Amino acid sequence: MELDRVRAARGVIDPVFLDSPLFGCDALGRALGCAVSIKLETANPVRSFKARGTEVVVGGLRDQGQTAVVCASAGNLGWALGWSGRRHGMDVTVVASRRAPAAKLDRIRASGAVLEVVDGDFESARERAAEIARRRGIRLVEDSLDVETCEGAATIGLEVAQQAPSADAVLIALGGGAMATGVGYVLKVLAPATEVICVQPHGAPAMTRSWRERRVVTTDSADTIADGVAGRYPISAVLDDLLVVADDAVLVEEASIMAGMRLLLQHAGLVVEPSAALGVAAVLEDPDRFAGRHVVTIICGSNVDLDDYHRWVGAGPQDLGAVEAGR
Known part of the structure; x- marks a missing residue:
């Protein structure tokens, strides 16, 4: 990947997907014990990055x-x-x-x-x-394997480096690796002091295990509500890139993912899919690591079945209706 190609990608992408909001969420930060900024990749026609x-x-x-x-x-x-x-x-x-x-x-x-x-x-x-x-x-x-998918995702990193230059850490959902490698690459070039932390569910840990062992590790199955990151066969070339740009890769429990979704609804008014709550889940499981720091979490998607959402979050229809009415 090259920074010039990432910058050139901005000229190809429909502007409706560029310059997504990044904003501090004080209420969520108080609940988590750190300064939290949300990079919102769902306010577009396909509700994801x-x-x-x-x-x-x-x-x-x-x-x-x-x-x-x-x-x-x-x-x-x-x-x-x-x-x-x-x-x-x-x-x-x-x-x-x-x-x-x-x-x-x-x-x-x-x-x-x-x-x-x-x-x-x-x-x-x-x-x-x-x-x-x-x-x-x-x-x-092939998402993540095709460099264009990584270059497109990397444009998020250009925006984060400009919008939140003081960020101590950026939390990135880890599935196939396009967003993690793309954003991670740009941050290592433009904001090297920012920690790049990838987050994956315990129920779908293949890429995280691969990162930790520095070799491709596959799993026989995946069992997580975060369907967007539920791959079992990491791509070797993507792992090679991830090993260069990721400072850490952590695994989180399903209960923490659901709690993260609930917090994003309560404190940010956001209905998100499980993969988008992985960053919040990581802070919930290791609050001491992030205490007092400025954390950016990338909200990568909001495509979720509402019946599933009700069950996971425990919100009644009236709560979701109030959120939708306020949009």
Whole structure:
């Protein structure tokens, strides 16, 4: 990855996804015992950071004269790729697991993408997407492996370095690694004193274990409500990048993820998906580490089934209704 290419990516990405808000949340900070700034990557048409990467991918394919693309997705990437494909007149096929949240699958369909649902988990979807790419001779977009997805995510790092130059630590949800490696790379160049901390659930620990052991470690299964980070097979090249830019990788419990979602609703008025609460969960589990420090947490997505959300957070419909009315 190169800083010039990350800066150039900003010229390709639709401005609606750029310069997302970063703001201090005093109420959340008081609850957590540290200064907390929220980098909000959900106030856009696909409610996640993923379109920063798909805009770069699809823009490049369009310039090459390609007209079709396929990906495997847990939900957010598929919606983002469908959105970018429609903007650039490209046919998009998305393969997703039947286990993916219904709300995410509905949004992929609504984006105009062709959705194929398969049995099994995300890895099964990845295998099917690769098969489609081979059969049709089209580009397979692999989040984190394709450098464009990392460069798009890295534009978040450019903004964080400018918006929060005094940050002591940035907490990043860790799944395949596009956001962690992209943001981490930029911060190491522009804000080297800022600690880059990746956060993953105990129920889906493959990349964190790989980072700790400095080799690819796979798992037989993934069991977490944070479906957006529930991969089992880390990509070796991505791990190599992560080893360079991440200062730490931590694992958090499911109860802490749900508590983090609840705190973000109560103190920031944000309805978020579980992956977006990983940073808050990390502070909850190790408050002494962050006490008195300035922490930035990246709110990476808000695509969540509301029935699941009610169950995890324990909020009644009237509470969510009040939040939605205030938006």
